[in-house]
Amino acid sequence: MTNSLNALKISNLRTSFFTRAGEACAVNGINLTVGKGEIVGLVGESGSGKTVTGFSIMGLIDEPGRIVEGSIELNGEDLVKASSKRLAALRGDRLAMIFQDPMMTLNPVMRIDEQMMETILIHHKVSKKEARIRSQKALEAVGIPSAADRLKAYPHELSGGMRQRVAIAIALINNPDVIIADEPTTALDVTIQAQILYLVRDLARNHDTGLIWVTHDLGVAAEIANRIAVMYAGRIVEQGPANEILDRPRHPYTEGLIRSLPEGQDDLARLYQIPGMTPSLLNLPKGCPFAPRCERAAELCHETLPDERNDGVVRYRCHYPSHLNSGGTLGSDQMAGGQPV
Ligand SMILES: Nc1ncnc2c1ncn2[C@@H]1O[C@H](COP(=O)(O)OP(=O)(O)OP(=O)(O)O)[C@@H](O)[C@H]1O
Ligand SMILES: [Mg+2]
Numbered sequence: 001m002t003n004s005l006n007a008l009k010i011s012n013l014r015t016s017f018f019t020r021a022g023e024a025c026a027v028n029g030i031n032l033t034v035g036k037g038e039i040v041g042l043v044g045e046s047g048s049g050k051t052v053t054g055f056s057i058m059g060l061i062d063e064p065g066r067i068v069e070g071s072i073e074l075n076g077e078d079l080v081k082a083s084s085k086r087l088a089a090l091r092g093d094r095l096a097m098i099f100q101d102p103m104m105t106l107n108p109v110m111r112i113d114e115q116m117m118e119t120i121l122i123h124h125k126v127s128k129k130e131a132r133i134r135s136q137k138a139l140e141a142v143g144i145p146s147a148a149d150r151l152k153a154y155p156h157e158l159s160g161g162m163r164q165r166v167a168i169a170i171a172l173i174n175n176p177d178v179i180i181a182d183e184p185t186t187a188l189d190v191t192i193q194a195q196i197l198y199l200v201r202d203l204a205r206n207h208d209t210g211l212i213w214v215t216h217d218l219g220v221a222a223e224i225a226n227r228i229a230v231m232y233a234g235r236i237v238e239q240g241p242a243n244e245i246l247d248r249p250r251h252p253y254t255e256g257l258i259r260s261l262p263e264g265q266d267d268l269a270r271l272y273q274i275p276g277m278t279p280s281l282l283n284l285p286k287g288c289p290f291a292p293r294c295e296r297a298a299e300l301c302h303e304t305l306p307d308e309r310n311d312g313v314v315r316y317r318c319h320y321p322s323h324l325n326s327g328g329t330l331g332s333d334q335m336a337g338g339q340p341v
Pocket of ligand 2 (some may be wrong): 050052182
């Protein structure tokens, strides 16, 4: 894929926090692309590095953290090399983030209209009148009733679901090329979660926006994503088309996530749980970071970190991918065989 088709291209990104206890490599050499109008589900357990990936893209990593290596190209421009002034100009315009807590976006002491109009006016030379019209349209687009009245409200006058809709409206208002949605529905009740999920999906599709949907829930990613990337201990251990990841996972960690999905299981009390714990980022094992929890791990897995391999459909980091063990549908002729991507 060339840059012109990718809204975002992340190459070998490494982001670390330099703590007293040592260097915690929260994002450990990830490669990820997001096409225009494409929805990528970024999935992984707590602490796997999803939010740090999002913050790295947005240029929001603060001390003691820093991007150590790699590039993040937005429409071909490397954000890692960009000045803080340039990043501020891109944020809220070409690049936006929807946070789990909408109050990360909203200012409690400003009216909704002021905040929305400001987001337009700092990036675009339009009249205040035009900015107000756009703000109202943006609220209507996210399904806020009586938008003209809501514009005059303060955030505390709205429900949690409504606040998140406003935060989404602000994220979308300048038609960004890339949106990162970081678990924006987890704090909301189930019906509203689903509404917001499909709303953001449709808005992103309609505007050809690349969307990264961050979630710990593979089921949610399966609902909306075209592609799924699975993170484990700072690495993307598997990525590919959503249906392929769900139907024929290569990585045993992804298999475990699928087995622990409640769908189709009659006995929820006995839901599968991947045994063991995620490794400490300060003390990663020298081989595959999943090996201590992996039923298939052999000596090689404990000794050597698997390279990222590409079998033409899915990229994965595993010495013994599932489809090769279980006689999956991919023939060996389709294997690119151990080529780091
Ligand atoms: N400011 C910080 N200082 C030190 N370590 C940090 C800091 N921020 C994040 N980390 C570490 O980076 C790792 C990845 O964190 P991150 O927040 O990206 O996880 P996550 O996948 O988003 O998890 P969750 O599902 O809980 O949101 C964690 O181990 C965390 O402790
Ligand atoms: Mg997070």
